[in-house]
Amino acid sequence: MKPIVRFAPSPTGFLHVGGARTAIFNWLIARKLHGKFLLRIEDTDRQRSTEESIRQILEGLNWLGLNWDDDIVFQSARNDRHKEVVEDLLANDHAYRCFCTPEELESKRLYAEQHKINKRYDGTCRKLSREQISEFLERKMPFSVRFKIEEQKTEFTDLIHGRHQTDLTDMDDFIIQRSDGTPVYQMAVVVDDHDMGVNLVLRGDDHLSNTPKQILLYKALGWSIPQFGHLPLILGKDKTRLSKRHGATSVQEFRNNGILPEALFNFLCLLGWNPGQEQEKMSREEIIDLFEVNRINHTPAVFDEQKLAWLNSRYMVEMPFDQLLFHAEKWCKDNQYSLRPDEEERFMFYLKIIQVRSKTLTDLYDFLKIYFDSPQIYDEKGVQKYFKKEGVSELLKKLRGTLSSLDDLHFDAIDKLDGLIRQFAAEHNLAAAKVIHPLRLALTGRTESPGIFELMHILHKDKVISRIDSAVDYINNL
């Protein structure tokens, strides 16, 4: 049977990585077995749901490449249908009206808690007579609708956890419709999943204990029960549920931090699922191919940002050049930097040598900035170590003199620059490093960078000279 799965976020915030992973796993099953991946927005909580959140969630899914099938279902638009099903349940005696007020229930609960007795609903309204009910209805008393539990236990096989039995004897006759006529979550999911044809529900572990209730509803309605699979949660470093205080948790934040979608996708897959092979960096196609629900773990996994960073760096390094160029050009355009035709070749070369040093897109952009702009600030430690040394200003000035007397063509050959700097150092009785380090700081503002001779070639004569000048000024003003 082809799986029809769904992702059903409630639009009360950004797309969380936990939600994203749930979406990914669902998407993978659908794509692997040529089923459908549906999207439903659970916006019944009108207070907390926002348009902006919906936008963010869709954007996050798109960014991760999780395309959905069919039209998006908005739960709030299905109120009438939910009511209709509740009416059926009422008519078939699978549910009953409860006229207890929230206040009454609350005080009963409190009492039960204090006296350490079972605090489940006492079933007052379950025993109401026909006459009482019509009387209450006539008096227009508000009521909620409760599901009548009649079975002793339910049983189902969870795709991830295996056989799962629940003793129903101490479960409440749970509410399925609020007194304002809106359905409660348990009711809405069942109706929507059924109507959407969902036959496999893969969701977070936190719904595991709710599943028996839903199964009861399916049975009462005479609907076929989907398969269920419950994914372990994602935890933060301190092993508690991943939340804002653990740092970045929304897909959007990772995007802003220069993480590539394919890296986050790949990483999230590895959280709780094992491909059954040692290779961990996998393309979307490979993952679809290897994905198996029965290789999903049942242990909660800690979100390891360092490993994500590593994976991302692999994606950066192995990125095809045209893609790298695409990102670079987009950045240039966004920041209004442009190249003269004679610069292009050197710029491409620069891209290649900064690629291996960029662990994120942000790193890449930082390197690009070095190409276009003279250093605005110099690394503080570098200044201490190289600029505050005796005679550095004079040394750079002399170097500037030597370089400025060179022909432009000299900057086209990296090995010539190499020879020149080493010779210059030798003439001043210095180790080459003594010249290279201050020069690097002058050209980039940093203590680390790609090879200095490559850099001189890339920046070419004009930029090299003017940056040395700025550095000399800076040193003289120290």
Added chain:
RNA sequence: GGCGCGUUCGUCUAGUGGUUCAGGACGCUGGCCUCUCACGUCGGUAACACGGGUUCGAAUCCCGUACGCGCUACCA
């Protein structure tokens, strides 16, 4: 409180009764490379929560304990 889920290196995990004094990856760490950084490369580090069983034999099966998490709402 009740019910449920879970527990292999710091982290992600492999492992489904013997071929494992537990394999891979990230991290950390030592060397090499070197103008710095990164990459690369060769090494190192470190785990079956605890206690009982079952068995010739247990990380693997069973039972307790501890710890963590979830549900127990007219939240989703």
